[in-house]
Amino acid sequence: MKVLTDSRASRILKRDFFIRKPEVVARDLLGKILVRKIGSSTISGRIVEVEAYLDNDEAAHGFKGKNARNQSLFKSGGHLYVHTQRHHTLLDIVAGEEGICGGVLIRAVEPIEGIELMQTNRKRQNLHELASGPGKIGEAYGITRDLDGMDITSQKGIMLVEDAQTIPQSQIGISPRIGITKAATAPLRFFVLNSPYVSRFRPIKPVGSV
């Protein structure tokens, strides 16, 4: 793996990274580090599973147009879209251009920093149960609706994504998205093959076999 020696701040992914098609941003986010700062604590983890939600995508929350709840999905790439599902809080990173619905649901991360805090937040000790699902990330990272619409490309951000690895195509799995009823067959879920930190639903299909 390429070793990054430059400063942490300089590794923050910038706007350009996110102003691309959601499916491209989704795939490229695998291997990157999702960082959350809470007071003096830092939580971070390697992104290992994501899903893309597109413009004109029946499964996307913005499909029927912009409203008070989903407006963040229409922002320019590099903002957050936070929403609740049942009693869980889910985190999307907005992708694509301003005015167009597009986002990447972060479904699983491999814990790196702030593990004790995540264990406290999740009331679980096992590393594999801390952030292996979208709702679990919300709980482990202490994500709240207040973060909806936040810009994650500023250096002062309390949420941001750091550059790290780029996962080669041969190590990326692809499958339909999980838990949706509309557009249920589109292959828009991407995950790191053989990672033990992905969510429990795991149809293993290497890219190229579909």
Add this chain to the structure above:
DNA sequence: CTACCGATTGACT
């Protein structure tokens, strides 16, 4: 106002 339902999770058969 009530009814319904979802980009989920965790406990249980």
Add this chain to the structure above:
DNA sequence: GTCAATCGGTAGA
């Protein structure tokens, strides 16, 4: 594999 829990938004009476 199956299923209940019981949030917040939205549609309809």
